[in-house]
Amino acid sequence: MAEVLVLVDHVDGEVKKVTTELLTAARRVGEPAAVWIGDGAEAAQARLAEFGAVKVYAASAELNDYVVAPKAELLAKLAQEKSAAAVLVSATPENKEVAGRTAVKLGSGVLTDVVDLTADLVAEHSVFGGAVVTHAKVRTGVPVVAVRPNSVPAEPAPAQAEVEQVAVELSAAATAARVVERVVQEKGARPELTEAAIVVSGGRGVGSDDFSVVENLADALGAAVGASRAAVDSGWYPNQFQVGQTGKTVSPNLYVALGISGAIQHRAGMQTSKNIVAVNKDPEAPIFELADFGVVGDLHTVAPQLTEEINKRR
Numbered sequence: 001m002a003e004v005l006v007l008v009d010h011v012d013g014e015v016k017k018v019t020t021e022l023l024t025a026a027r028r029v030g031e032p033a034a035v036w037i038g039d040g041a042e043a044a045q046a047r048l049a050e051f052g053a054v055k056v057y058a059a060s061a062e063l064n065d066y067v068v069a070p071k072a073e074l075l076a077k078l079a080q081e082k083s084a085a086a087v088l089v090s091a092t093p094e095n096k097e098v099a100g101r102t103a104v105k106l107g108s109g110v111l112t113d114v115v116d117l118t119a120d121l122v123a124e125h126s127v128f129g130g131a132v133v134t135h136a137k138v139r140t141g142v143p144v145v146a147v148r149p150n151s152v153p154a155e156p157a158p159a160q161a162e163v164e165q166v167a168v169e170l171s172a173a174a175t176a177a178r179v180v181e182r183v184v185q186e187k188g189a190r191p192e193l194t195e196a197a198i199v200v201s202g203g204r205g206v207g208s209d210d211f212s213v214v215e216n217l218a219d220a221l222g223a224a225v226g227a228s229r230a231a232v233d234s235g236w237y238p239n240q241f242q243v244g245q246t247g248k249t250v251s252p253n254l255y256v257a258l259g260i261s262g263a264i265q266h267r268a269g270m271q272t273s274k275n276i277v278a279v280n281k282d283p284e285a286p287i288f289e290l291a292d293f294g295v296v297g298d299l300h301t302v303a304p305q306l307t308e309e310i311n312k313r314r
């Protein structure tokens, strides 16, 4: 069976949930082979094997010193050397760029923001606010597929993984842009937005920079907090929490939209959520077309009641 390369997302050696989802999707296609960049591959070997990785290709941390290009050179080299069936990455902004560059090097095609993948590499996309599902397949070369976090449920399938050190000779172009500083965003008590099972987002309807009505409901649910661009542009919430076309893409089990109209650009970042609950005082708000459950009302009345009720039941 051909190998399917999976670029591992990890923070300080801890494998992110999305990688376990990618390994699950990779198993449908072939033998998952994790590609680890940086230190700590041996320590993470067991976790990767738990989700079916039979190989862990470990590459030098030096690749992280440069902006995206070295990762693409590594993935393209491995894909060719190992005759891989496909390359899977998470659909983060950085990895989508890695995916595009890798596909160019392989002379193949790239599919991004994929929400599901079949054994014969047909990729599913959800578009127009989830109203349309499209299917696409790369017809030439080794397909490179960027899969959205929280799209494919992770299922363990224990395997034995061996670690193999790999190296790539970086081109001058790959080392042209060097990372000079990394700013680690403060890690709050809440789950990371793109990985969270529940997201509670606030929009212009919140009405001020006092986002506590959103945060209180999020904390009652153990959720991450998100925001619409209108709320971010108003300076009410930091921009790393923006959900949408120009923000983060989320796909949680539950997405709660408080005072968000449901503009197409906002939908682009949350339309694949499994359950959508909207609270909006306008019964005609477009978010209700997308919502599984809708409450027409003032969020400042509805959300605190919901928070109180959830806290009572805990």
Ligand code: FAD
Binding pocket: 202, 203, 204, 205, 206, 227, 228, 229, 230, 231, 242, 243, 244, 245, 246, 247, 248, 258, 259, 260, 261, 262, 263, 264, 265, 266, 269, 279, 280, 281, 282, 285, 297, 298, 299, 300
């Ligand atoms: P509004 O559209 O103003 O909606 C506010 C809603 O709150 C209304 O429906 C109103 O009825 C309701 N409301 C008001 N008060 C209350 C209350 N007390 N209780 C309950 N409901 C209330 N937007 C994004 O979100 N993410 C993006 O990534 C993004 N990218 C963009 C990229 C481009 C190129 C462009 C052009 C736009 C982008 N936008 C994005 C902006 C997008 O078009 C919308 O303007 C934005 O999503 C609106 O945010 P909102 O729903 O919070 O505000």
